[in-house]
Amino acid sequence: MSYMTQNIKIQDQEFILHPLGGVFWIEKSLLLISDVHLGKVGHFRKFGAAVPRKAVHQNFLLLDKLVSAFEPFQICFLGDLFHSSLNKEWQLFENWVAKTPAKIVLVAGNHDIIAPEKFEALGIEIFEELVLEEFFLTHHPTEHETLFNFCGHIHPAIKLSGLGRQRLRLPCFFKSKNQMILPAFGTFTGTHTLAPKKEDEIFVIVENKVIKV
Structure with a gap:
């Protein structure tokens, strides 16, 4: 399957938007991914929802596709990596981390309630927020006077x-x-519909393409 990405320049840095939902910062070899919500399928199944078991593996297959597209030096998850407390998907995540060569960091989100020690045991550092050059990495949208969020x-x-x-x-x-x-x-x-203002730039994901509208 082929994917059509979109290149964009922000603060004189080059970024690639991927239809699987990641942003690759070329100069830093850093892949940004947000709101994976691992464990959500297991959480649903536990409470009787008819969610197919193969959906559990789908996120890991898609993560692999995204990582192999860019081979990043570092991956930063922008929060809500896990949806709930520990369940069977944690073991799948441990296996995924073990075979992924990139350094992984997590900017904690409101759903990230798993003990930090579990992440640190996998070599994953956790931050409330991160500043990298002229960029401010957070889970919740946060306005900053001088940095791009x-x-x-x-x-x-x-x-x-x-x-x-x-x-x-x-x-x-x-x-x-x-x-x-x-x-x-x-x-x-799930998604939340936003109403863009005239000056906003919107890049939609449709049929494995990122298209500016």
Whole structure:
């Protein structure tokens, strides 16, 4: 399967937006991913929801695709990496970390309630927020006077009108002047529709493509 990415320049740095929901910072060889919500499928199944078991593995397969596309030196998860407390998906995550050569860090989100020691045992550092050069990495959207904010939490989507009465709701990278909200990476995460202002730049994800609208 081929993916069509979108290149974008922010603060004189080059970034690639990938239709699986990641942002690759070329100069830093850093891959940003937000709101994977691992464990959510197991959480649903535990409470009787009819979610197929193979959905558990889907996130890891997609993470592998994203990582192999860029072979990043470092991966930064922008919060809500895990949806709930420990369940069977933690073991799958441990296996995934063991075979992923990139250094992994986590900017903690509101769902990240698993003990930090569990992450640290895997060599994953946890931060409340991170500043890298002119960029401010957070989970919740956070305005900063001088730094550009990459964040998640919102699971952004926008509504587009098609021919006739068609209304499409598409996940997107939502960029305002000093901020980009990443789409949720995980399956079964849901989306929240935002209304863009004139000056905002919207990059929708549709049919394995990232398209500026």
